Amino acid sequence: MRYWLMKSEPDEFSIDDLVRARGQTTSWFGVRNYQARNYMRDMKVGERALFYHSSCPEPGIAGIVEIAKLAHPDVTQFDPKSPYYDAKSPRDNPRWWNVDVRLVEKTRLVPLAAMREDPALATMVTLRRGNRLSITPVTPEEWKAALKHTR
DNA sequence: GCCAACGTTGGC
DNA sequence: GCCAACGTTGGC
Numbered sequence: 001m002r003y004w005l006m007k008s009e010p011d012e013f014s015i016d017d018l019v020r021a022r023g024q025t026t027s028w029f030g031v032r033n034y035q036a037r038n039y040m041r042d043m044k045v046g047e048r049a050l051f052y053h054s055s056c057p058e059p060g061i062a063g064i065v066e067i068a069k070l071a072h073p074d075v076t077q078f079d080p081k082s083p084y085y086d087a088k089s090p091r092d093n094p095r096w097w098n099v100d101v102r103l104v105e106k107t108r109l110v111p112l113a114a115m116r117e118d119p120a121l122a123t124m125v126t127l128r129r130g131n132r133l134s135i136t137p138v139t140p141e142e143w144k145a146a147l148k149h150t151r
Numbered sequence: 152g153c154c155a156a157c158g159t160t161g162g163c
Numbered sequence: 164g165c166c167a168a169c170g171t172t173g174g175c
Contacts, residue, residue, distance in 0.1 A: 009173090033158075055173050112174080130156040132172045 003138040004039065004049035005126050006065065006101070015051055015062040018103040025068040025100040029076045030084045032096060036135040040099050041071045048104065050138060050146055052126070061110040061146060069100035107150035120145035 006028065008014065018026060031037055044067060051063040073094035076084035089095040115121045125136040138146070 007173090035158095059174070132157060134172090 002042070002044075002047055003140065003143040004043065004047065005052055005061075005124070005136050005138050006049045007052045007054040007126070007134040009055045010053045010062075011056065014053065015103075015106050018051070018063065018065065018101075019106050022103055025102045027075075027100050028098045029074045031074070031098060031134060032084065032086070033133065036133050037071075037095075037097055039133075039135045039137065041097055043067045043071065043099050045070060048143075049101065050143075053109075054134075058109060059112045060115065061107065061150065063106040064104040064150075065101040066104050067099050068102040071097040071099050074098045110146065110149040114149060115146075118145060118149070121149075 010016075013026075028040070031040065047067045049065050049067070050061045051065050053059055053062045074084070074096040076082040077086040077089045077094060077096045078091060079085055080087075084096075086095060115124070116127060121127070121142055124138060124142050125131060126133070
């Protein structure tokens with residue numbers, strides 16, 4: 001059982017979109033980074049992730065999601081009309097994969113500044129200097145510490 | 152809008 | 164395999 005952090009720009013897809021889709025699953029398409037893709041392929045159904053708002057006025061943890069479906073080929077890579085289209089991805093050997101997630105809960109926002117202030121969270125991969133990965137692993141200790149901030 | 156940091160691309 | 168150029172991320 002592993003824990004994760006998944007970033008989303010709220011302008012594109014926010015915690016409130018997940019609230020509106022409560023009970024449904026949401027396809028985490030559009031990841032175009034190999035390391036982040038590999039993490040998604042490691043994910044198992046039922047594992048949980050911190051849902052993080054990035055590139056916005058108030059970056060931080062906004063909720064908790066769980067993995068609802070194992071990684072499967074990202075349909076947008078084959079759609080020429082999609083901004084995520086990848087002409088070089090072979091249909092019989094897709095480059096890009098995505099899991100599906102579902103909302104566990106929308107939490108109080110845990111601002112980036114608060115995350116940096118907590119020594120128990122300062123170790124998070126996503127907070128490391130220069131890290132830009134949209135999907136990163138979270139240790140059980142970090143997970144516990146993060147949940148405290150959401151209450 | 153700026154800019155540091157990083158990943159990817161492509162010529163050699 | 165190297166590495167410069169380029170594009171992207173994401174906080175500020």
